[in-house]
Amino acid sequence: MKKEFRKKVISDRKNQNNEFIIKNSSIITEKLLSLDFIKNAKNIMLYLDFNNEVQTDELINKLMSLKKNIYAPITLKEDRKLIPSQIIDLQNSIKIGAYGIREPKEDCCPKIDVHDIDVVIVPAVAYDKDCYRLGYGGGFYDRFLNELRDDAITVGIAFDLQIFESVPKEDHDAQLNYIITESQILIPNKY
Template identity: 45%
Template structure:
């Protein structure tokens, strides 16, 4: 069996093998499925990542949320302590810059720290997911820490992924956070929690 890091590297390689057109088309289908979810339709505040490299693209979702009066919240990565700080985004064309790590994040004057307990939906990226809601990230644990730190049990955690990122099982540890729903270009998977 592959180690978690070997699994991660293979999953990233698989995702990176897609063309830009494939990523765009599949991301559009994922967006259409996302906005069909009651949790997304009814949410007041949605946290989403801003895509990087060949991740599922999120700009359509950001624009949809802003045009429908929803609070859009994006993560700021703080590498000391490996934390995510939620910040409200109001104008993606004006407020973002490329960080020293190559991620789009708010310019300092547009950082608006948002109370994580007020989030209704969190869109969770991942390198790979399985049918139990486990995910493999990039290995730094940012999302595992962030999701574990939220006390609001009603927040809905939605993993977005391409079908090729979905596996029967992924390597995971007991402390890894899970998602409640996975949305791919082909389907919506509601995770049945094991009691």
Template identity: 40%
Template sequence: MEKKEIRRKMIEMRDTQPKEIIKEKSRVILEKLFELNYYKKAKNIMFYVDTRNEVRTLDAIKKSIYLGKKVFVPKVINKCDMLAVRIKSLNELKKGHFGILEPVSGEMINPKELEVVVIPGVAFDKSGCRLGYGGGYYDRFLQNLKADAVKIALAFEFQILDELPKEEYDILMDIIITEKRIYFINKKDQYYLEEVY
């Protein structure tokens, strides 16, 4: 199946999920995230701001700010790039590109200073390959991270496929967290002893 067709089917599936189910599964996924040592130790962390039935992140953003972490979220600046901009409160977010909440302004960070980046996607496979919305924003952004930055994808289990079509420039996720399990792909976490939880 081609990327375009997979994208269409997965978005359709996700959009038909009841809000209560999305909310509950998101809660379970975030609990798993909070238990990871990578999350606990990170001082500079970037989250996506959820939209259209993605795994919800606003509670995680709020909690991370409360814990004293420096929290960054994406701000789209033109047709192909995004920046990581710090927020200290959810009140700093306003609707921006594609109707997604983003900061109006704020302190920017060099992507090389980010320790953990929490990433959305339409579908993933078990090798860590990610299918996004087709704009390439994350593909370009992730190329600028330092080598040991941890790329954590949040997804619902139905978004995990055996295999996705791969491109040369694809950047693999290190960890994928779903409501059912954690896929440790390129990173292990001392908290979890098994490869798949």
């Protein structure tokens, strides 16, 4: 069930045209930049988009211009681990890494201890209205999010078409603090 659901949502997202992706990514970027937890954060980790995900390059450039330290994960496939590494320069310090996803080059990008991260902007295939995510199936982010300090903020960014009443989840799946789409900001129901 999880596999089929994942496949359908990825397909729906891939079918969106470039104009949709650019326009809505820009709206989501502006929403994020207006939030206090972003304004107050010093160290922000996010993903480098691929496959019609919400684009992050504009967000990275704007955060860097605000003097934030920006990190993206280097994926260690065999260890099923993410290593947060600083983005120094989006043009020259990035390479294609595991799974064909862009990531910082290991030799030029300083690492950061996971406990020093203030905000993590997380990718996913889909989210539910209670801020649970359905990832790509490797468990990389679920393991990584468990290592964060308690007051670190976790945020999913997605298009409305990736939001559902519920998504298939398991006990180890992380619940995020926020999900931001082009039309809404979701916060988990804590009752």
